[in-house]
Amino acid sequence: MADIIIKNAYVLTMDPDLGDIENGVVVIENGLIKEVGRSTGSTADKIIDARGCVVMPGLINTHCHAGMTLFRGYADDMHLKEWLEDRIWPAEAKLTDDDIHIGSLLACLEMIRSGTTSFADMYIHMDRVAQAVKESGIRAALSYGMIDFGSKEKADAELKEGSRFVSQWNGKADGRITTMYGPHAPNTCSREFLIRVKEQAVKDKIRIHIHVLETEAELNYMKENFGMCSIHFLKDIDFWGTDVLAAHCVWLSDGDIKILAEYGVNISHNPVSNMKLASGIAPVAKLIASGANVCLGTDGCASNNNLDMFEEMKTAALLQKVGTMDPTALPARQVLEMATVNGAKALGIKSGVLKEGHNADMIIVDMRKPHLTPLHDVASQLVYAASGKDVRTTIVAGKVLMEDFMVTCLDEQDILGKAVQTSKNLASRIDS
Ligand SMILES: N[C@@H](CCSC[C@H]1O[C@@H](n2cnc3c(=O)[nH]cnc32)[C@H](O)[C@@H]1O)C(=O)O
Numbered sequence: 001m002a003d004i005i006i007k008n009a010y011v012l013t014m015d016p017d018l019g020d021i022e023n024g025v026v027v028i029e030n031g032l033i034k035e036v037g038r039s040t041g042s043t044a045d046k047i048i049d050a051r052g053c054v055v056m057p058g059l060i061n062t063h064c065h066a067g068m069t070l071f072r073g074y075a076d077d078m079h080l081k082e083w084l085e086d087r088i089w090p091a092e093a094k095l096t097d098d099d100i101h102i103g104s105l106l107a108c109l110e111m112i113r114s115g116t117t118s119f120a121d122m123y124i125h126m127d128r129v130a131q132a133v134k135e136s137g138i139r140a141a142l143s144y145g146m147i148d149f150g151s152k153e154k155a156d157a158e159l160k161e162g163s164r165f166v167s168q169w170n171g172k173a174d175g176r177i178t179t180m181y182g183p184h185a186p187n188t189c190s191r192e193f194l195i196r197v198k199e200q201a202v203k204d205k206i207r208i209h210i211h212v213l214e215t216e217a218e219l220n221y222m223k224e225n226f227g228m229c230s231i232h233f234l235k236d237i238d239f240w241g242t243d244v245l246a247a248h249c250v251w252l253s254d255g256d257i258k259i260l261a262e263y264g265v266n267i268s269h270n271p272v273s274n275m276k277l278a279s280g281i282a283p284v285a286k287l288i289a290s291g292a293n294v295c296l297g298t299d300g301c302a303s304n305n306n307l308d309m310f311e312e313m314k315t316a317a318l319l320q321k322v323g324t325m326d327p328t329a330l331p332a333r334q335v336l337e338m339a340t341v342n343g344a345k346a347l348g349i350k351s352g353v354l355k356e357g358h359n360a361d362m363i364i365v366d367m368r369k370p371h372l373t374p375l376h377d378v379a380s381q382l383v384y385a386a387s388g389k390d391v392r393t394t395i396v397a398g399k400v401l402m403e404d405f406m407v408t409c410l411d412e413q414d415i416l417g418k419a420v421q422t423s424k425n426l427a428s429r430i431d432s
């Protein structure tokens, strides 16, 4: 007997062979998808009737700083450099383990509510982020963010903590937690340090998550200090590969795009953050055309200011269209691929598609709403008309984390109360 059968659903499998199944079933057993099709002979403990709904792979947020939910609305309308150096970094210096735990639980709640089933995170106090992931039931690829600013002492300490985190948490929570190495960026980490991190990551068979060319200032800094941009610089030190997740990649030349595609680098596009911080427009259409794996992230809540991947999908499509002055750029299906299949590839997880043998990570979106009526094209509706608030049910590893808009995995009211209190206490500590 299976665990769950979802029936009467429009099944958006995101699998090129299976395609969309207009009135289909999904069968879940032992955390995995057992069957996807028009009907099933199986029976299950739990039957979910998804009439009028779409069942689809859960969305994968490939660039996040979950603990930063506590800074939602704390520092807006600023340039990245001042935003980080004058507001965010001094505030982060006052964050405690408990703060990060509550902030991460809040992030998990928000993601589960808005249809995200996996996220990639780079932050500090990562044990408590991992604890929040473990408790909530969501899936995540976690990294301790490392910055050395050219100091050998700092480099040693950061790599030690990064490695400790990897060895402590990789594969934990029944495999829902994977880990990555998180060197912050080419302009905050030294060349020597980046080389060491890459060596360690290869040795440990662990992926890498890094910010690359988010701003024009980084491009100028790299040119001044190394006579080349970050893409060529990282090529020069043998950093690139399919094991790397590079966030942002806004300031690329055509030559850079070729390099990223050639090395099979995974690129997390984060359009809302890029627009809010006025960082620029990443050449996503060109990257995809060149064969690069482009996925989608929200970035942290201090530069977004929410974790709604539906909003991110719509923004990605619109930004590419206006950026290239071409309304055919980044069509709805392609954006959905970025947020599902491509994200899974970037994190190295067997999710992002509804297919037998894959992780049972999926969401049910309720389409019986005024703003989702009439329904001519499901992909178009999901990207251009829906929002995270339309997600009715969220399932990760075969466990129902939210059902009929009720979060079942965490005590939502308790976390909301604690988050308010935590951010108040934090604000007064920052001011003192
Ligand atoms: N171990 C490091 C922290 C690095 S964590 C990752 C860092 O990325 C920062 N961050 C968040 N969003 C962005 C962004 O858009 N660009 C660059 N950095 C960001 C975040 O605030 C955090 O400080 C230290 O002790 O300073």
Ligand SMILES: [Zn+2]
Pocket (backbone or CB within 6 Å): 063, 064, 065, 211, 247, 299, 300
């Ligand atoms: Zn970031």
